[in-house]
Amino acid sequence: MANTFLTPSVVAREALMVLENNLVMANLVHRDYSDEFVQVGDTVTIRKPAKFTAKNFAGAIVRQDASEGSVAVKIDRHRDVSFEVTSREMTLDIRDFSSQLIAPAMRAIAQAVDEDLLNECANIAASVQATADPSDLADLAALAKTLDAAMAPLDQRRLVLSTAHKYRYALTDNLSKVAYAGSGETLRNAELGRVYTLDTYMDQNCPDSLSAAPGTAGAYQVTGTAGATVVALTGVSAATATVKKGDCFILDGYRYHFTQDKTAVSGAVAQVGIDCELVKDYTNADAYVVSKPHSLAFHRNAIALVTRPLALPMGDDRAAIISGNGLGVRVVYGYDQDTKKDTVSLDVIYGIQTLDDTLAVKLVG
Numbered sequence: 001m002a003n004t005f006l007t008p009s010v011v012a013r014e015a016l017m018v019l020e021n022n023l024v025m026a027n028l029v030h031r032d033y034s035d036e037f038v039q040v041g042d043t044v045t046i047r048k049p050a051k052f053t054a055k056n057f058a059g060a061i062v063r064q065d066a067s068e069g070s071v072a073v074k075i076d077r078h079r080d081v082s083f084e085v086t087s088r089e090m091t092l093d094i095r096d097f098s099s100q101l102i103a104p105a106m107r108a109i110a111q112a113v114d115e116d117l118l119n120e121c122a123n124i125a126a127s128v129q130a131t132a133d134p135s136d137l138a139d140l141a142a143l144a145k146t147l148d149a150a151m152a153p154l155d156q157r158r159l160v161l162s163t164a165h166k167y168r169y170a171l172t173d174n175l176s177k178v179a180y181a182g183s184g185e186t187l188r189n190a191e192l193g194r195v196y197t198l199d200t201y202m203d204q205n206c207p208d209s210l211s212a213a214p215g216t217a218g219a220y221q222v223t224g225t226a227g228a229t230v231v232a233l234t235g236v237s238a239a240t241a242t243v244k245k246g247d248c249f250i251l252d253g254y255r256y257h258f259t260q261d262k263t264a265v266s267g268a269v270a271q272v273g274i275d276c277e278l279v280k281d282y283t284n285a286d287a288y289v290v291s292k293p294h295s296l297a298f299h300r301n302a303i304a305l306v307t308r309p310l311a312l313p314m315g316d317d318r319a320a321i322i323s324g325n326g327l328g329v330r331v332v333y334g335y336d337q338d339t340k341k342d343t344v345s346l347d348v349i350y351g352i353q354t355l356d357d358t359l360a361v362k363l364v365g
Contacts, residue, residue, distance in 0.1 A: 006090055006091075006092070006094060006097055007320070008318060008319050008320035008331045008332070008333055009320040009322065009331075010094055011094075011097070011102065011320075011331045011344065011346075012320045012321065012322035012329050012330070012331040013322045014094055014097075014098050014102050015102050015105070015106050015322070015329045015331060015346050016322045016323070016324060016327060016328070016329045018098065018102055018103050018106040018107075019106045019109060019110055019327060019329060019348070020324075020325060020327060022106060022107050022110035022111075023110045023113060023114060024114055024160065024201055024202075024203040024205075025113075025114040025117040025118055025160055025203055025205070026110070026113050026114055026117060026305050026327075028158045028160065028199075028201070028300065029117060029298075029300060029302070029303045029304060029305050030049070030300055030301050030302075030303065030304040030305070030355065031304070031305050031306075031307070031325075031326030031327075032046040032047075032073075032304055032305070032306045032307070032326065033306075033307050033308070033323065033326040033327065033328065034308065035309060035323070036308055036309075037308065037309055037310070037311045038075050038308040038309075038310075038349065039075075039311075040075065040076060040078045040349060041074065041075070041076055042074075042075050042308075043072050043073065043074050043075070044072070044073055044075060044306065044308065044351070045070045045071070045072055045073075046070065046071060046073055046304060046306055046353075047069070047070055048069045048070060048071055048301075048355055049301045049355075051069075071304075071353060071355060073304065073306045073351040073352075073353040074351050075306065075308055075349055075350065075351040076351055077112075077113075077116055077349065077350050077351060077352065078347065078348075078349050079109045079112045079113065079347060079348050079349075079350075080345060080346070080347040081105040081106075081108055081109060081345075081346050081347070082343055082344065082345040082346070083101060083105065083343070083344060084341050084342065084343055085101070085342050085343070085344050086342070087342070089101065090342065101344070102346070105346050106329075106346065109346065109347075109348060111204075111205055113305070113348070113350065114203055114205040115205040115255060116253060116254075116350075116352055117303060117305060117352055118160065118203065118205055118206050118207060118294070118296060119207065119250050119253050119254065119255050119352075120253070120296075120303050120352060120354050120360075121207055121250070121288075121294050121296055121362045122250040122253070122288035123354045123357060124296070124298075124354070124357050124360045124361065124362050125357055126146050126150075126357070126358070126360065126361035126362070127361065127362050127363075127364055128142045128143055128146065128361060128362070128363050128364070129364060129365050130165065130168075130292075130293070130363050130364060130365035131365075137169060137195065137196070139169070139363060140159065140169065140195055140196055140198070140200075140363075141196050143159060143196070143198065143297040143361050143363055144157075144195075144196035144197050144198055144297070146297070146361040147197070147198075147297060147298075147299065147359070147361060148197075150358045150359060150361075152299040152358075152359045153299060154197055156299055156300040156301075157197050157198050157199065157297070157298070157299055158198060158199050158200075158201065158297070158298055158299075158300065159195065159198035159199070159200045159201070159295065159296070159297040160200075160201050160202070160203045160206065160295060160296050160297075160298075161200065161201065161202050161203070161206070161295045161363075162202075162203070162206035162207075162208055162293040162294060162295050163202065163204055163206070163208075163293075164208060164293035165206075165293055165295045165363060166202040198297055206293065206294050206295055206296070207248065207250065207255065207290045207293075207294040208248075208290065208292070208293045208294060209244070209246055209247045209248060209290060209291045209292065210245075210246030210247075210248070210257060211244040211245060211246035211247055213244065214244055214246075214247050214291040214292070215241065215242035215243040215244040215247050215261075215291060216237075216238065216241045216242050217233075217236050217237055217238070217241035217242060217243050217247075217264065217289065217291075218237040218238075218241070218289060218291070219235065219236070219237040219286075219287075219289055220233040220234065220235055220236045220237065220243075220249075220269075220287055220289065221233065221234045221235040221284040221285060221286055221287065222249065222251060222282050222284075222285050222287045223282055223283050223284055223285070224278045224281070224282050225278065225281050226277075226278055226279065226280045226281050227277045227278065228277065228278050229259075229273060229274055229275075229276070229277055229278075230271050230272065230273050230274065231256075231271075231272060231274055231278070231282075232268070232269065232270055232271055232272075233262075233264070233268060233269035233272065234267070234268045234284055235267065235268075235284070236264040236267045236268060236269065238264070238267070239264060239265075239266055239267050240263055240264055240265070241263075241264050241267075242261065242262065242263050242264070243258050243261070243262050243264075243269065243272060244258065244261050245257075245258055245259060245260050245261055246258065247289075247290070247291055248290045249287035249288060249289050249290060250287065250288040250290060251278075251282065251285055251287055251288070252279065252280070253352060254276075254279055255290075256274040256275065256276060256278075257274065257275040258272055258273065258274060258275075259272075259273035259274060259275055260272060260273050292364055292365045293364070293365065294362055294363070294364055295362065295363040296360060296361075296362050296363070297360065297361050297362075297363065298359060298360035298361070299356075299359040299360070301355055301356060301359060302354065302355060302356055302357065302359035302360040303352065303353070303354055303355060303360065304352070304353045304354075304355050305326070305350060305351075305352060306350060306351045306352070306353065307326060307327055307328055307348065307349070307350040308328070308349060308350070309321045309323060309328045309330065309349075310328075310330045310347060310348075310349050312330070312332075313332060318332065318333035318334070319331060319332040319333065327348070328348065329346060329347075329348055330345075330346070330347050330348070331344065331345070331346055332344075332345045332347075333345075
């Protein structure tokens, strides 16, 4: 009896389900999807949620523009996981194939998407300085107060806590009681409950330093070339300030961690390693420095995740795209004649845009 091989569409459908189940931040923001094929670097226009003002009726109505307005978003994020497979693996039941290969691959992509969204902290002006050891939830109340002052709608307010902040505030009786009041499903989905009008979650991808003792540099500018894994720092906040291995900074929505300790000389670091390649050339670019835990409170309409489908290879029936709920995944099968090995590629393409920074506030410290 002939073996039955998993088709690209079956794998893509499973991959999409796994991706959505592993996302935290991406399930909380405004999502925009259409069937328009795009390439990396293309710019698309999306509609923004409408805003109205209640006018005082004085004998005649004042007609307001009901169109939502629009904003341009660059589709510049292309996340891919590719891996070799054997003929035996391709004949597995989809559940076994998913647990062994699809789930780990899509968890990596989900982590990248959530990290990119949380990097929008760099574009949020409003900030609350966290206290080191709170005896109550005053810090979280300050976040809700900031959103109240910004007239953010009471529904669809979210708070995404870093792991450091989650366990700091989880020690308080109030948050512990709220967490235990949730349903089993709620707890499985990383939701801690509703605190001061904020539906509260934990996400391990929140910006933070990975160093046990972060460096003292509070600001600096970055210079480097696209594809490089070393950068130079100028304008360091103090003449002999330090950066530590694991400290990080954000540039254009991308997060970079230092791979070594360095001490500035006269406010500059000639060369320091980073953990991933620069996405473009930079000359004295102002970095958003991350040396403390960051969490983010926001209304759903503050940030948008914009996804589009990737085109299928021409004349190739060994590929498929599956979309749903504002997400899309492409699966492509390949075969290398030189190595005689099969490859499965899973990828997504998307862009991120802060729609209204007044509807968000970050917790730092």
